[in-house]
Amino acid sequence: MYIVILTLILILLQTVVFPSFSWSSQCFDLVIMNILFLSLVYSHYAVILAIIVMGVIMDSISGAPFFYHVFSYLWIYLIVQLFKQFVFQRSIIFVVIISLISVLIQHVMLLFSVFIQQGKYAPGQMDFTLMAKQLFWGGILIPFGVWLINILGQNWMYMAKILKKQFVQKDRG
Numbered sequence: 001m002y003i004v005i006l007t008l009i010l011i012l013l014q015t016v017v018f019p020s021f022s023w024s025s026q027c028f029d030l031v032i033m034n035i036l037f038l039s040l041v042y043s044h045y046a047v048i049l050a051i052i053v054m055g056v057i058m059d060s061i062s063g064a065p066f067f068y069h070v071f072s073y074l075w076i077y078l079i080v081q082l083f084k085q086f087v088f089q090r091s092i093i094f095v096v097i098i099s100l101i102s103v104l105i106q107h108v109m110l111l112f113s114v115f116i117q118q119g120k121y122a123p124g125q126m127d128f129t130l131m132a133k134q135l136f137w138g139g140i141l142i143p144f145g146v147w148l149i150n151i152l153g154q155n156w157m158y159m160a161k162i163l164k165k166q167f168v169q170k171d172r173g
Contacts, residue, residue: 028142029058033142099142
């Protein structure tokens with residue numbers, strides 16, 4: 001339930017709140033934090049389904065080409081799963097590198113979709129300074145966001161256990 005609520009909050013921030021600010025173009029995709037958290041913590045097939053659902057929702061409400069988010073989120077998940085086997089995943093350096101790779105994956109997917117439409121003129125259509133700014137902010141804020149999601153998830157589980165104990169005590173008493 002925590003992941004569902006978190007996903008809805010991130011999607012609302014990304015699509016409704018942030019576009020009203022002038023700096024919103026500098027912002028990376030916030031759902032990447034959720035994808036990285038799920039990829040680092042879980043390796044189940046249900047995570048792939050959840051990632052696809054998140055991607056479909058983002059594809060439906062964003063102006064990006066359809067399946068842009070689905071494919072980029074799946075690539076992020078697959079790359080994290082691959083690197084997670086070779087590198088110590090609790091390392092902050094690993095999370096920063098994966099954060100940068102995640103933002104880069106989305107830009108490569110965007111370049112590919114523009115290339116399909118524009119042909120060989122696609123690289124001229126890309127804003128590489130925007131990509132550099134998003135890589136910079138993603139490298140700083142995504143690891144912090146993943147850490148915050150983890151802390152909030154632990155607090156959520158703790159509160160759920162307390163509430164469960166209280167309900168069990170009320171039923172007995």
